Amino acid sequence: MPPVTEDPLLTRPAPAxxxxxxxxxxxxxxxxxGKWVVLYFYPKDNTPGCTIEAMQFNAALEQFAGLGAQVIGVSGDTPESHQNFAARHSLTILLLSDTEHRVLRAYGSWVPKxxxxxxFFGTMRDTFLIDPAGTVVAVWRKVSPKGHAEEVKTVLLEKKG
Incomplete structure (x- = not known):
């Protein structure tokens, strides 16, 4: 799935x-x-789709690092939940906890479902590619987990020129 061509965050500074x-x-x-950032939001640790997505990004971490990119996963889970998730699936990916959903809201990923x-409100599976200057240069909304890390890597290669 290619990134969306219209999004309120596209070509704007990424919310800090x-x-x-x-x-x-x-x-x-x-x-x-000064680095590229792949910021992805996912609904919940240890669920099937989220595990697939995390494991695919994790498997590609060295390739992303070789392209000068940091991969960051964010969900509303607690740091303890992230620790368990990482240990259970041998993940070395950087996982951040947004239990108050402030960052999820800022990126438009805390939505009615x-x-x-x-x-109810929940996390939409979305990904943002942020350039070294801090600008959002690509957005994927309602991501399908399988193969997504590869899609992001392809776009990162294109954007790097």
């Missing part, structure tokens, strides 16, 4: 944030200025 990682250490987007006739 600081969030705890799996070890409860604060990580800020600003720390990665419907399941079994009930409405």
């Amino acid at each position: 944030f600081c969030l705890p990682d799996a070890d409860n250490m604060t990580v800020c987007l600003e720390q990665f200025r 419907k399941m079994f006739g009930k409405e």
Whole structure:
């Protein structure tokens, strides 16, 4: 699935944030200025689609690093949940915890959903490619997990020129 061509965040500065990682250490987007950032939001640790997506990004971490990119996964789960998720699936990917959904809201990824006739708010599976200057240069909304890491890598290669 190609990135969307219209999105409120496209060509704008990426919303700044600081969030705890799996070890409860604060990580800020600003720390990665000068590098490409693949920022992906996912609904829940240890669920089938989220596990597939995390494992595919994790498997490609060295390739992303070779392209000068940092991959960051964000969900509303706690740092402890991220620790368990990472240990269970041998993940070394950077996972951040947004339990208050502030960052998810800032990126338009905390949205109303419907399941079994009930409405609730939840995380949309979205990905943002941020250039070294901090600008959002590609957006994927409602991502399908299988093969997504490869799609992002292809676009990153195109954007790097």
